[in-house]
Amino acid sequence: MSLFNVFAVSGSAMTAQSMRLNAVASNLANADSIVSSDGQPYRAKQVVFEATPMGGNTATGVRVTQVVNDASPPRMVYDPKNPAADEKGYVAFPNVNVVEEMTNMISASRSYQTNVEVLNTAKTMMLRTLQIGQG
């Protein structure tokens, strides 16, 4: 029954999208964390998606292969009163782009919703199959 594979495929996509949402939440929460656990300013985290075969040759799910640190340079803000300022008076803020993160969040949430809908459609189809010959 190939419809059962749909649950695995859409489920994997939902897991991947919620991990992306997790990364967005972490980035937005730490948008102003000038010191993280390693003493450096926080770096934005991004998830990397990869298509992965899932039972049969037609089902392709998604998985998160790795979580990478954003390579863009930190945001330098002139604030000589800040204790974390360097000798020129600049403070290195995290390289989190808030606008980018917000669009990322909307995209992840929409993708999640679409996958839930696909899952529901598959469920309805299976229930219809069970009802064959019952009426």
Add this chain to the structure above:
Amino acid sequence: MSDLSSHMRVLSQALSLRAERHQVLASNIANADTPNYKARDFDFTQAMQSALGGRGLGGLGLARTDSGHQGGAGAGARPQLQYRAEVQSAVDGNTVDMDVERAQISENALQYEILTRLISDRLQGMRTAISSNQS
């Protein structure tokens, strides 16, 4: 009764192809954010014709590993997957067009439901034929 089973075979083959197609479309939607993923689909008419003509590749029939085994007619043949033509190109090499996929998945689910209804009706017809002289 061979007439009934051959009638049912066409419908059940169509049903399993629809289920298979739902899986392919679900994979496309699941991978809507995966870089370099290419959207796939198969031509239902062509797949149905090759399934009915017994020209399917591989097929989903029962394997006979012993002379005592019963040969299953098979619920259908494995369809040829093709890549969907790109409408708008994306920077990350992904060719999933959400509007197309959503429309196709709705259409596919509706066709699936029609098929279940058709099978039910056929069974209902049989039931009427059986009980017509019992009153």
